[in-house]
Amino acid sequence: MRRIFQIFSALLLIAVSCIANAQELTASVDRNELAINETFTLTLRYSGSQSGGQPDFDLLEQDFEVLSRQQSNQYRVFNGQAESFVEWTVVLAPLKEGKLFVPSLHLHGQVSDAIPITVNPAGESPSGNNRQAFLEVELDKDKLYVQEQLLVKVRLYTTVGLHDIATDPLQIPGAHVEKVDEQRYERRIQGVGHAVYELTYAVFPESSGELQIPALNYVAVTGRRDPFSLFNRNAQRIRLRSEAKTVKVDPKPGSYSGSHWLPAASLGLVQSWSKDPEEFKVGEPITRIITLRAEGLRAAQLPPLSTPDIDGLKMYPDQAQKEDQPGPNGITGTRTETTAIVATKPGQYQLPAITITWWDSKTGQQRATQLPAFRFNVSGAAISDSNATSNPNLPGTTIQPATEKAVPGFWQKVAIAAIASHFLWVVYFFHLRRKTTPPRKSKQTPRESTNSEQLKGLIAAGTPQEIHTGVLDWVNHRWKGLGAVNLNSAAQKLSIPELTQITELLHDAIYKAPPKPLNRQQLQILIDRLSRLSNRRAGIKESDLPGLFESKSV
Missing domain, CATH: 2.60.40.4100 (Zona pellucida, ZP-C domain)
Structure with a gap:
């Protein structure tokens, strides 16, 4: 019996010794040389009697970015011997080029070996062609x-x-x-x-x-x-x-003589009128629209156009409209300047030519684009400058007779003050009544109906530029929160084919040289279709990178 106990004790000591020797922490990588734009895999294996815990992986973040980390517990029998271990698989990306080291990691008193890594510049890795x-x-x-x-x-x-x-x-x-x-x-x-x-x-x-x-x-x-x-x-x-x-x-070439530095692939000037210039009459406003369009320039880079000073003509320039149109060839910038012109006396007039000097980035040469001088006749009776209209947006001009300013007497001032105070009391009474009366919910949207009717009239008689502005306002009102600055951006945000067709029709009529005649009937049909879609929610395109490449491996 004593002999059996001695043999059992010896076997137990041998088993404990084997377990102690089997406890270790090892590290390995799938490759030691790679490019800065590539990744490698670190495999860390712990085989020991103690369970739980994990190495301090934060030590890796000094020279590498940890992209993923997975842990697995495995048990297997090989040649009659049982083996169990914990394994961590870590995908790492180098943060810099040169000679780096995967540092030693610690777990339960065990230490792994440091591993040298060579990181080459992008494209110099031997495996670069097989990525x-x-x-x-x-x-x-x-x-x-x-x-x-x-x-x-x-x-x-x-x-x-x-x-x-x-x-x-x-x-x-x-x-x-x-x-x-x-x-x-x-x-x-x-x-x-x-x-x-x-x-x-x-x-x-x-x-x-x-x-x-x-x-x-x-x-x-x-x-x-x-x-x-x-x-x-x-x-x-x-x-x-x-x-x-x-x-x-x-830097800008020394031979360039233009007043504004405009390096562009192409540059053009287009002129249009709100109505036939042959029908110019004294006192009636007419609108001139000049569009400066440059491929390869932003609208902010385009210069303002000068307003001529011509005797007998009153010029009322509006604020310029700027628009950037992105595309496969880059940005095409557009600057549109609108000027209302009112003639104060009949005769023959000439608007001077407009010349824009620019640098052709395709040929490397200075070029100039010119809008020719424009001549027209004005009919009607002359009016004095003091009586000329001050607002060109009015449909006509009214000549007002000169009058002397009347100075009210004392009793007139007292009567005016009494009437004013009485009016203020009436306003205050209605204000109190309005505060105590609960608001009624309106089932109709008269503003939308009014906007639709105004847009319909604008399509029938307005210029393409005016229609463009009207449609943009109508779309922003119809889809609250859209905040589109132009029809191009609205068409990109809303997935509505009718709006895309409307944008193309208006752009052909505004920016093509020569302008394409606007099909107003077709435009009204598209607006009607768009109106019927107004109660549906339009899908808005997202610019985030999609999960496109979910395909089978080749």
């Missing part, structure tokens, strides 16, 4: 002038399903940046199909020198999203980083 997702940045020019438009296209390529994509907007110190377009399409690279999500930014440098286009970071999750599963073990969070770019920005 399942990567970024590409393309510039439409490598040199430009100050305030000239630079197009920056950022493309996300992927052969696997991506969702929950997040990125920071492009921001460049010393430049105005605006996102102008986004597209989705497919492209084959070396026989492999890639889904492509492309963003286009318009960049306007504000000073000469070197313009730095910073690297962009994208974070996404791979794999197909499963809405019926709380845990998607096949999904992996990845981070993509683009390559930084540098562009040379030259």
Whole structure:
């Protein structure tokens, strides 16, 4: 019996010794060399008798970004021996280039080994051509002038399903940046199909020198999203980083002689009138609309047009309207100036030519666009300047006879004061009565009916510019909180085909050279259709990055 006890004790000591020796913490990575825009996986395994707890993963955040972390408890039997361990899988992205180390981690008295990592610049990793997702940045020019438009296209390529994509907007110190377009399409690279999500930014440098286009970071999750599963073990969070770019920005050419620096791809001037200029009459206002349109310039960069001083003509300029139209080729800026003209005497008049000097960014040459001089005749009887109309928006001009100012006497002043005090008491009485009377709920919306009738009359007799303004006001009133500054932005926010057709009709009539005749009947039909859709909620487009690339792996 004593012999059996000694043998059992020896076996127990051996088992304890084996368990003590098996307790360890090991670390490994799937690769030791990668690019700054790539990720790698750290696997940490603990096999020991103690349970619970986890290593201090915050130590990794000094040189790496922790994109995802998963923990699993495993038990298996190999060659008749049982083995159990806890394993952590951590996806890391380097924060800088050079020689880095995955630090040693501690758990239950055990310490893992530090692991060296080599981080190369973007695109220099040996595995760069076999990546399942990567970024590409393309510039439409490598040199430009100050305030000239630079197009920056950022493309996300992927052969696997991506969702929950997040990125920071492009921001460049010393430049105005605006996102102008986004597209989705497919492209084959070396026989492999890639889904492509492309963003286009318009960049306007504000000073000469070197313009730095910073690297962009994208974070996404791979794999197909499963809405019926709380845990998607096949999904992996990845981070993509683009390559930084540098562009040379030259100052304005010394040979440029224009009064305003306007580097544009194209520039045009268009003139229109509220009614036939052949029907000019003394005292009757007529509206002149001049539209300055430049491709590759923002509306804020376009200069104001001078108002001529002509004897016999009264000029009443309105506040200029500015509009930026984004598109695949960048921004097209539009400045529209409206001036009411009233003739005070008959005769023949000439409005001088308008010349705009600008720099052609396509050919690298100075050019000039001119609106020719305009001649017209005015009929009717002359009126003096003191009696000329002061408000050109009135339908006609009324000549008022000169009168002397009458000075009231003492009793007249007393009577006026008595009447005024009596009127104030009446107003106060009605005010008190209104406060004590509960408001009635109106079932009708007379304002909407009035707006619709005004818009109908405007479509029948108004100019395209006036109709454009009227339709915009009507749409903003119909959909509260829309806050659209122009019909283009309203059409982008509302998913209504009729509004898009209305915008195209008006733009063809306003901005095309020569202007396209406005089909007023078709415009009224589209407005009627839009009115019937007013009680429905319109869908508003979102600019967030969608989960587009949820496709099967190629």
